[in-house]
Amino acid sequence: MSDHAPVETAAAGGGLMTRWVELVTALLIVLGGAIVIKDSLRIGAQWASDGPEAGYFPFLTGCALVLSGAWIAGTALWNWKRLADDVFVSWQALKPVLSMLLPTIVYVVAIKYLGLYLASVIFIAGFMLWQGRYKWLPTLSVSIGVPVVTFLLFEIWFLVPLPKGPVERLLGY
Numbered sequence: 001m002s003d004h005a006p007v008e009t010a011a012a013g014g015g016l017m018t019r020w021v022e023l024v025t026a027l028l029i030v031l032g033g034a035i036v037i038k039d040s041l042r043i044g045a046q047w048a049s050d051g052p053e054a055g056y057f058p059f060l061t062g063c064a065l066v067l068s069g070a071w072i073a074g075t076a077l078w079n080w081k082r083l084a085d086d087v088f089v090s091w092q093a094l095k096p097v098l099s100m101l102l103p104t105i106v107y108v109v110a111i112k113y114l115g116l117y118l119a120s121v122i123f124i125a126g127f128m129l130w131q132g133r134y135k136w137l138p139t140l141s142v143s144i145g146v147p148v149v150t151f152l153l154f155e156i157w158f159l160v161p162l163p164k165g166p167v168e169r170l171l172g173y
Helices: 005-013 018-043 056-078 091-114 116-130 136-157 166-170
Strands: 015-017 087-090
Touching: 015 018, 015 091, 018 056, 018 087, 087 091, 091 116, 116 136, 116 166
Parallel strands: none
Antiparallel strands: 015 087
């Protein structure tokens, strides 16, 4: 009886259903495997006279992904009715996850347009002010300090270029 109480409570408040999470995840795995297979075939996925071509092992990995995803999708469909009332996560429990995930997605997209360093300053400062409720001095110190240290470490010492934006181009980097 107590084993079902959390599910009933979550179902009463609504949430993301397990069967849909399993099915969408399975289809994404199949899609990823299909992309790997397609690209492996483009670069060559056969066994040549001198050994495997560049796409041989990625092709096998893509096949494993497609088969695994198909198995998961089949299992989800097979158990569709049994999983009808099973809640994967309630909407209330999903809110903190989304409050971290959505800004992170924006950060990743912003890297393309602003460069790693400026996007990191904004991202770190935003999280420190919004989620951590830090004061301005520690926020500015950390949000500027981390990208500066990253720049020195990768660009200057290791000579590894990282994505640049308009600010770095104006400064000549």
